[in-house]
Amino acid sequence: MSEIAVVGGGAAGMAASLFAARAGASVTLLEHNEKLGKKVYITGKGRCNLTNDCSLDEFLAQVPRNPRFLYSALSFFPPREMMALLESAGCPVTVQRGRRVFPASEKASDVTKALSALLRDAGVRIRLNTQVQSLRQENGRLAGVETGNGFLPADAVILCTGGLSYPSTGSTGDGYRLAAELGHTVLPPSPVLVGLETAEDWPRSLQGLSLKNVTLTLCRGKKVLYSELGEMLFTHFGISGPLALEASCHLPDPPQGASLLLDLKPGLTPAQLDARLLRDFSATGKKQLKSELASLLPVRLAELFPSLCGLPAAVPCNQITGEQRRRLVEVLKGLPLSVRAPRPLAEAVVTRGGVQVREVDPSSMRSKLLPNLYFAGEMLDVDAHTGGFNLQIAWSTGALAGHSAARLSSDPAGAATKEDV
Numbered sequence: 001m002s003e004i005a006v007v008g009g010g011a012a013g014m015a016a017s018l019f020a021a022r023a024g025a026s027v028t029l030l031e032h033n034e035k036l037g038k039k040v041y042i043t044g045k046g047r048c049n050l051t052n053d054c055s056l057d058e059f060l061a062q063v064p065r066n067p068r069f070l071y072s073a074l075s076f077f078p079p080r081e082m083m084a085l086l087e088s089a090g091c092p093v094t095v096q097r098g099r100r101v102f103p104a105s106e107k108a109s110d111v112t113k114a115l116s117a118l119l120r121d122a123g124v125r126i127r128l129n130t131q132v133q134s135l136r137q138e139n140g141r142l143a144g145v146e147t148g149n150g151f152l153p154a155d156a157v158i159l160c161t162g163g164l165s166y167p168s169t170g171s172t173g174d175g176y177r178l179a180a181e182l183g184h185t186v187l188p189p190s191p192v193l194v195g196l197e198t199a200e201d202w203p204r205s206l207q208g209l210s211l212k213n214v215t216l217t218l219c220r221g222k223k224v225l226y227s228e229l230g231e232m233l234f235t236h237f238g239i240s241g242p243l244a245l246e247a248s249c250h251l252p253d254p255p256q257g258a259s260l261l262l263d264l265k266p267g268l269t270p271a272q273l274d275a276r277l278l279r280d281f282s283a284t285g286k287k288q289l290k291s292e293l294a295s296l297l298p299v300r301l302a303e304l305f306p307s308l309c310g311l312p313a314a315v316p317c318n319q320i321t322g323e324q325r326r327r328l329v330e331v332l333k334g335l336p337l338s339v340r341a342p343r344p345l346a347e348a349v350v351t352r353g354g355v356q357v358r359e360v361d362p363s364s365m366r367s368k369l370l371p372n373l374y375f376a377g378e379m380l381d382v383d384a385h386t387g388g389f390n391l392q393i394a395w396s397t398g399a400l401a402g403h404s405a406a407r408l409s410s411d412p413a414g415a416a417t418k419e420d421v
């Protein structure tokens, strides 16, 4: 029976361990935290959007970075199988808006509990509070892993140490160093699905205000890089919330020169909006502009809005000129913001960059540099939009890596059959 060491007990590591054990290997899962799946606990605001119930093509369209690399992994272990796996372990799931899948209890902890039970049943040895410090190489192969508690020999090692975001969950970038020490190229990590710092100060004065049904457009020069209708939030640094996080995936590097336009009334054309303002202003007479705007915008934004258009907030509506009204329409339909920088990696939902996928065989997740080294999860240079796609990438690449490692290390010739992977 082959001995497999899985490094990192996050989503990818749990999947890798389970599939390796089910394929007949003796598996040790090494996790330096005091518990498994610390990041899973905080996903989806504690509800865990664990996958997306969509087709393979729809899934790949949500992966901006190296989507084809994931084809085999997602075919091997697709979203529906993840859903079935959890249900089989007593964790029913529910499909919600945008085909986002959650545990029916809406408790992320139930996902980890179910997976932990499956790991126990499959006979996986779990070593918590164990940090892998280096991987030992002998004669062009890995011989095992060096931990703070001694050496663990292994026929194959699966690295699932995650990226660099939310380091308090354990993803401290260790795996990047381990992979680089073995000769792998590690592309510089950068934050995606992260808030955006704006050059303007005014968003800070609206901190905590969330806007629904607005359109956020990200441009470089005249080129539109991203445009979507949805929800966003003003913060102490600029903007966050679903639209800003998604926009961050499309941010050019460096971000300077990227601009944002916020359409506060996407349901109305400029002509319709102008007609509405004309009608309202003539009906309300001496009412102050900021008070009248409160019928169109949240109060805090309505109070600030005239100054964003270069108008006095207290101007009576019946004194507003046609030119001033057109200026109001222009800014309501395209409030400009400039991106200074994305927020730091530690605050990002996902890390972009990591182990270069060209050096990993997509049909097995095996390293092309070392015959008994495998990778899975966020430490690979793949990332996806929000909607459960990032966790599914971890489940699928983990499952494929675990299965392949078990099959390939039990085969002395080291060759996989098509049925294997």
Ligand SMILES: Cc1cc2nc3c(=O)[nH]c(=O)nc-3n(C[C@H](O)[C@H](O)[C@H](O)COP(=O)(O)OP(=O)(O)OC[C@H]3O[C@@H](n4cnc5c(N)ncnc54)[C@H](O)[C@@H]3O)c2cc1C
Binding pocket: 007, 008, 009, 010, 011, 012, 013, 030, 031, 032, 033, 036, 037, 038, 039, 040, 042, 043, 044, 045, 048, 049, 050, 051, 130, 131, 132, 133, 160, 161, 162, 163, 165, 166, 169, 170, 171, 172, 173, 174, 175, 348, 349, 350, 376, 377, 378, 379, 387, 388, 389, 390, 391, 392, 394
């Ligand atoms: C706030 C937040 C919300 C999110 N919400 C969602 C969501 O709802 N849906 C979604 O699809 N994705 C979501 N994501 C992204 C998703 O959580 C990650 O992409 C996914 O968890 C990556 O899994 P992983 O196993 O590759 O890495 P991780 O979950 O980071 O696991 C890596 C593990 O390796 C361990 N480790 C690291 N180095 C060592 C070492 N040297 N020795 C031993 N152990 C080590 C770490 O302690 C950690 O447990 C969210 C992310 C964040 C930060």
